[in-house]
Amino acid sequence: MAVTVEPLTPHFGARLTGFNIRDGLSDEDFAAIDLAANTYGLVVMPDQPLDDDTQVSFSERLGPLEETLVGAVGAGSKIVRVTNILADGTLKDPDSQLALFTRANFMWHTDSSFKAHPAKFSMLSARELPTNGGGDTEFASTAVAFDMLPAETRTRLEGLIAIHSIAWSREKFQKGASSEEQRKRLPPVPQALLRTNPVTGRKSLHIASHVMGIDGMEDLEGRALHDDLLAMATHPSKVYCHQWSPHDAIIWDNRAIVHRATPYDETGDRRLMIRTTISDFGPTVVDGAIVAAA
Numbered sequence: 001m002a003v004t005v006e007p008l009t010p011h012f013g014a015r016l017t018g019f020n021i022r023d024g025l026s027d028e029d030f031a032a033i034d035l036a037a038n039t040y041g042l043v044v045m046p047d048q049p050l051d052d053d054t055q056v057s058f059s060e061r062l063g064p065l066e067e068t069l070v071g072a073v074g075a076g077s078k079i080v081r082v083t084n085i086l087a088d089g090t091l092k093d094p095d096s097q098l099a100l101f102t103r104a105n106f107m108w109h110t111d112s113s114f115k116a117h118p119a120k121f122s123m124l125s126a127r128e129l130p131t132n133g134g135g136d137t138e139f140a141s142t143a144v145a146f147d148m149l150p151a152e153t154r155t156r157l158e159g160l161i162a163i164h165s166i167a168w169s170r171e172k173f174q175k176g177a178s179s180e181e182q183r184k185r186l187p188p189v190p191q192a193l194l195r196t197n198p199v200t201g202r203k204s205l206h207i208a209s210h211v212m213g214i215d216g217m218e219d220l221e222g223r224a225l226h227d228d229l230l231a232m233a234t235h236p237s238k239v240y241c242h243q244w245s246p247h248d249a250i251i252w253d254n255r256a257i258v259h260r261a262t263p264y265d266e267t268g269d270r271r272l273m274i275r276t277t278i279s280d281f282g283p284t285v286v287d288g289a290i291v292a293a294a
């Protein structure tokens with residue numbers, strides 16, 4: 001078998017077929033998937049029935065996995081259950097912290113940029129999908145956005161450091177959406193605003209709703225700069241909306257893609273997605289300076 005790569009949109013994303021993760025992948029097929037994720041930023045892999053162990057072992061080939069953060073379902077393991085279903089099979093109380101936490105995914109974001117050691121890729125697989133519609137996931141490319149900026153803006157962004165905080169984004173989404181423990185264990189962190197993919201050499205904007213400011217700028221000025229970039233990157237004309245089918249699996253590059261969840265009937269329907277998160281090389285900022293590999 002060989003991996004077939006078809007572009008998903010004119011500007012980013014690819015649809016990969018011709019292989020079955022569950023049967024095991026040759027080094028060649030695996031390398032083609034890894035390269036496509038780096039090149040296209042987003043890869044949709046239809047017809048990949050996965051269980052947690054298979055997803056974890058495939059993801060581990062892409063790089064070391066993150067452990068799930070405190071407060072999320074699956075904390076301490078290598079998978080995140082992105083769901084409205086509790087471990088006992090009943091549905092989350094829509095007013096609970098757990099439900100709020102998942103709903104904060106409605107904001108444009110990139111995974112784990114609020115950790116000093118951010119994520120490289122995320123992989124999300126559909127296990128249970130709402131029967132009454134909704135629950136799509138939207139994606140936009142910050143590599144495409146970077147390419148479209150005027151040259152002088154690109155130069156102005158060079159060397160900037162953004163401050164990311166999960167408490168900031170959660171509280172912005174809804175007051176009380178972050179817990180005391182999260183605020184303590186996940187304080188604001190610096191992140192290079194521009195990232196360079198080490199495989200392709202292509203630059204992208206590392207932006208997200210987690211950004212509370214830009215180092216060296218007034219809070220409002222930094223936020224305005226960031227919010228303008230995010231709005232430009234996620235203009236509706238640049239968004240790919242994925243309507244999930246059973247057994248779809250998607251990988252995205254958190255350095256070059258922002259994504260967000262969309263609503264569904266959380267109290268009358270069921271949705272279960274399993275995420276594995278592949279770590280990046282390490283912190284992008286050390287002692288106040290952007291590290292070369294960023």
Ligand code: OGA
Binds near residue numbers: 124260273275
């Ligand atoms: C995620 C995420 C969106 C969705 O798992 O990181 O943002 O549609 N998911 O579930």
Ligand code: MN
Binds near residue numbers: 259
């Ligand atoms: Mn996410």
